[in-house]
Amino acid sequence: MDKDLLRSVDLLKENEEQVRNDAENALLTVCQNILSHPNDKQYREVRLDNPMVTTKLLPALGGIECLFDIGFVETSDCLSLPQEAPLSKLRALQNLLNKSSLPTKAPTVKDTALYSLIPATSTEKQKKFFLSIIEFFQSVLRFEDPSLQEKAKKVIPIVDLEIATMTRLGQLHKHVKLFQTDSQKDVEKQQDEHDDAKDLFLMELLHWFKYKFFTWIDSPKCTACFSECKQQEMMLSDDPRCTRIEIHRCTRCGTRVKFPRYTDPEPLLTLRRGRCGEWANVFTLLCRTLGYDARFIYDHTDHVWTEVWSIHEKRWIHIDPCEDVMDRPLMYEKGWKKKLNYVIACSKDEVQDVTWRYTCDQIGVMKRRNICSENKLLQFIESLNQYRQSSPHYSFTRRQYVTKRRLIELVELIHVPNKRDFDGDEYYGERSTGSYEWRRARGEISESNTKINYSWDVSKYGETFHLQYSVVKDMYKITDDNGTVLMKISGWQHGTKEFEGGMFRKVEHDWKMTYLSRSPGIICGKIKWYFVVANPNLYLKTFHLQATTKTFHEANISWDVEALFDNANQNKSVVLPISDVSNYRTYQLKGATQLILTATVSGGQGDSAWQHAQIFRQSLENEDDRSLVIDIELENR
Known part of the structure; x- marks a missing residue:
């Protein structure tokens, strides 16, 4: 040295x-x-x-x-x-x-008395399950360490997030005030504005955490030649902050690279990388640091995330920092195709079985809940809660508050069919973090073609239609002629008619770039967007398209637009190839009432051919990203 x-x-x-x-x-x-x-x-x-x-x-x-x-x-x-x-x-x-x-001290001192609460009649399988709950229940106390929270607070750009929150709140008020009377505004503004801002700040924190702070790691890069590595083995760690150490071997030079899997969030504030365990650990810490009532969610089928109590909504809100997703609890069951069994929430106050928030398939889940009886699990959870809330430093007022909040939650968890149960699976989308091979091995993505069948009604907003999509924010928005936002849709796939070839949104954290591409091993991928003139008094006059793309190593991206006419001949259609999507405008589709825009990716070289054709490629630093712009003019028939 x-x-x-x-x-x-x-x-x-x-x-x-x-x-x-x-x-x-x-x-x-x-x-x-x-x-x-x-x-x-x-x-x-x-x-x-x-x-x-x-x-x-x-x-x-x-x-x-x-x-x-x-x-x-x-x-x-x-x-x-x-x-x-x-x-x-x-x-x-x-x-x-x-x-x-990085500190060398142990993250927490385990309370061995909790282990005595495991029922004496438990089988080995049940003991292992109960032990995992105890481990999580003890580990969340680490988030309450004042010195750790002080360190966590230093990494959060609070002022920037507050400015973004106020901007978002101003836009929200602009839309809401149109539908309220003056008396409603005066009464509701003072009591709701603060709570609204807290929830909106949480959204900004989540987006910042995903795209600017933390990095997903499937396998670390080789420290000698920077080539790809593959996991070879695993070993136990002597470091109390770390459960295990993965050993990855470089596919090019053979160098062995260690990847410690930290469970203590303190070193992760510096390292800022990992998989879902590290992500949820640090994000939950940041939420507690900022004063949110937050808890760590453990899915027994191998995933973790966060929940935060919303004072405004008076309920626990699901947050997955890996996916930048908020309040979409059925995502795992409907989007990822997970076969859930036990989903357990752990906070400084209590343990709660929250499985029923994350499923609408009660019968299927009950068949898979076979580790122990429901009564045995309930009694064990109650014993943990009673132990924690009976500790000398736990206040009577806090116990009353937590009990009241828990009753509200239990009522919510009673399974009653509701609107979200009937949302199509495609509404939730597949998992986006992790390599294609890793997600496929876990069974959390589908290789089949996906039909969304979303249609954009271009006549809904008058005689002009302006659509923009940002791949950085992964959001569509419709604006009027003055640029005022009229509608937003989150998630690129939710605005499509269909897509095939495992198309997904790829984020390259090392290069700070993002784009849409087909999945590895797939020869060809397609995305189709559908536009319809629903107003019978109008039809299309002009069509204007701008899109950003990038190709490497003989890859190819082709575009075309198909127009359908129903005035003279219902079967008539025209397909126009688009040679230059950077600024395409045509009058040849005049009179059309339906449009289908198609982007096709193919070609490339070697094992990385799938990422040599990139739709909407943009830098993650681009705050004013307009990856796709579609302007349509209409006229009277």
Whole structure:
């Protein structure tokens, strides 16, 4: 190890905590950017007037020294890492900073008295199940650590999220006030605005967490040559913050790469990567840090997520940080095709069996709940709750509040067929996080063609129709001529007629790009959008299309639009190929009452051919993303 580098890292420790944290995070960012893009010149240069240098590295003793120690040299207006500089020093600095920022203490002290609550008559299978509930029930107390919450608070861009929340709240009020009387506005505004803002802030926090903070990892990149790795084995860990260590082997050079699976959220605040366990762990911590009543949800069929109590709604809200999905509890059963059995919620207050919030197939679930009797599970949960709420530091007022809230929830969990039970499976969509092979192995995606049959009524808004889709936000919106948003639909697939070839939204966190592509191993993929003129007094005059695409290695993306006419000949149709989607306009479809827009992806080379044809490719940093724009003019018949 380079002695100068060790000395500079030791100097960093002499700074005040905030200064040291800022400098370490800046240095980690520099290292990660270069190691992820070793041949990209822009990541090897850091301008001297960059705020990262002026506000984070220069004020810290040892900050700039670390850059020089790993090979950076000073030019006229920037610090630059020469192409010939060894990357081993960057990896060494990265390892040193990760070790210095991670505590070595055990995350929580286990309360062994809880284990005595396991029924003496339990079988080995039942004991294992009850032990898993106890483990989660104890682990959530880690979220209550004040020092940990203080660290978590420093990573949340609270001001930025508050600004985004106020913007969203203003748009919401603009739409709502049109349908309220003045007296209603005066009474409801004061009592609801604060609670509305809390729920909306949660939406902004969720979106930020998914796209700007945390990274999904199926398998880490090779630390030697940056090639893909595949998991080879697993080993137990001596670190109490970590349940196990996965060993991945590079498919190119054979290097073994360790991937620790942390259950303690503290190191994850720095590492910011993992799979659903790490995601739910950190997101639940952030919610508790911000004062939300949040709990960790454990699905016995192997998934975890978060629930947050909404004061405004007076109910628990389902939140899946991996998917950026909020309040869509049937997603797992209907979208992912999961065969649920036990879904258990754990918070600092209580354990709750919340399975019935996540299913509308009560009969099927009951057949799969065969670990123990319902009465035995209920008695065990009650014993855990009584133990926790009878502790010396648990207040009587809090116990009353939790009991009242639980009664409200139990009424909600009584299965009564409702509207959401009849939503089609396609409304929920398949799982988006994780590689195609990983999702397919878990049975959480379907390889069959998917028919949504959504139709856009272009005559609903007068004689002009303006549709935009953002692949970054994964949202459609319809606007009027002045740009005012009239309607939004979340999820690219929910605005389509049908799609095939396992089309999905791919997010490349290392390159910070996102796009739609076909699934691996699929030769061809298609997406179709359907537009109809429902008003019998109107028909189409002009059609205008703009879309962003990108192809690599002889891949191909073709577009065409099919028009159907019902005025002279009901069977008449015209199909026009679209050679340039960057700015396509046509008058040849005049008189049409239905349009079907089709995008087809194919070609490419090698095992990665599936991602060489990318529809709507955009940078995740693009805040004003308009990946797809469709403008349609109508006229009277």
